[in-house]
Amino acid sequence: MKEIVKIGTVGEEKFVVTEQHSIDFAQNGMPQILCTPWLIWFLEHSARNAMLPLLEPGESTVGVIVNVEHLAATPMGANVTCTAKVIYVDGPVISFQLEAFDEHEKIARGTHKLRVIQASRLAKRVESKRKQLGL
Numbered sequence: 001m002k003e004i005v006k007i008g009t010v011g012e013e014k015f016v017v018t019e020q021h022s023i024d025f026a027q028n029g030m031p032q033i034l035c036t037p038w039l040i041w042f043l044e045h046s047a048r049n050a051m052l053p054l055l056e057p058g059e060s061t062v063g064v065i066v067n068v069e070h071l072a073a074t075p076m077g078a079n080v081t082c083t084a085k086v087i088y089v090d091g092p093v094i095s096f097q098l099e100a101f102d103e104h105e106k107i108a109r110g111t112h113k114l115r116v117i118q119a120s121r122l123a124k125r126v127e128s129k130r131k132q133l134g135l
Contacts, residue, residue: 001054001116005094009086011050013042017078017102034074039082039100039108040066047084047096047112060119064093068110074102084112092116 015021021038023030044063051061074080080102088095093115100108 001059002056003054005051005054005086005089007086007089009050011046011048011052011084011096013046013049013082015042015080015082017074017076017080019076022076031073032076034078034080034107036068036070039070039080040068042080042082043068043084043098043100043108043110044112044114046082046098047094047114050084050086050096051094051114051116055116058119059116060122061114062117062122063112063114065113066110067112068098068108070108072102072105072107074107078102078104080107082108087111 017034019032021034022032023035044066047063048061055061080100082098082100084096084098086094087097093113096112096114098108098110098112099106
């Protein structure tokens, strides 16, 4: 990393809820709303966004733990802002406090850990595993 990660560093990801992000069982009176897997995807990217300016060439991040409480439904067309604030640093493992808000209320909170890795090292491990699996 270019510099030590500071507690309080914040990353953000904004999006508009579209059909792509909605639950796939919106039928029989169930409204089209933001699904939890997509919400987690955007929350994880807010943490990654906090780290991107600090990474050296060849470095990347991978998520290792995510704990999210989805608090409220968000309808299609709503704007959502996800934030991730660094709360703890243990070498290459960075811990974040996560929050997401639509225009009306807080819709999620939780925690996330990601690890800073060397992309080439991960690629070698994946290629070895791929060969072992005959893929």
